Amino acid sequence: MKNKEIKDSSVCMDLDENFGKKLKPECFFAYDFNKPEDIPKEMLATFDMVVADPPFITREVWEKYTTAIHMLLK
Secondary structure (H helix, E strand, O other): OOOHHHHHOOOEEEOOHHHHHHOOHHHEEEOOOOOHHHOOHHHOOOEOOOOOOOOOOOHHHHHHHHHHHHHHEO
C-alpha cells in the first residue's frame, strides 16, 4: 500500500508469515482460514472493510472466509 495512514491502520492476515516481515508487528496476524474461531477477541467487530483473497475457491473455503469476515466487521 502506498498510503501510509491506511497501511498503518490495516492488518494483513495470512498463514505465510513472510507477508509480515515488512509490516509493523501489530499489522500482521498469522491466520489459518481453516480456524476462523482463532481470531483474537480484540480484533472482533473492529474492521470497516475486509478484503479477502482465498487460496482457492470451493464452497467450504468461501463459508470459512464468510464466517471470519462476519466476525471481523463492525
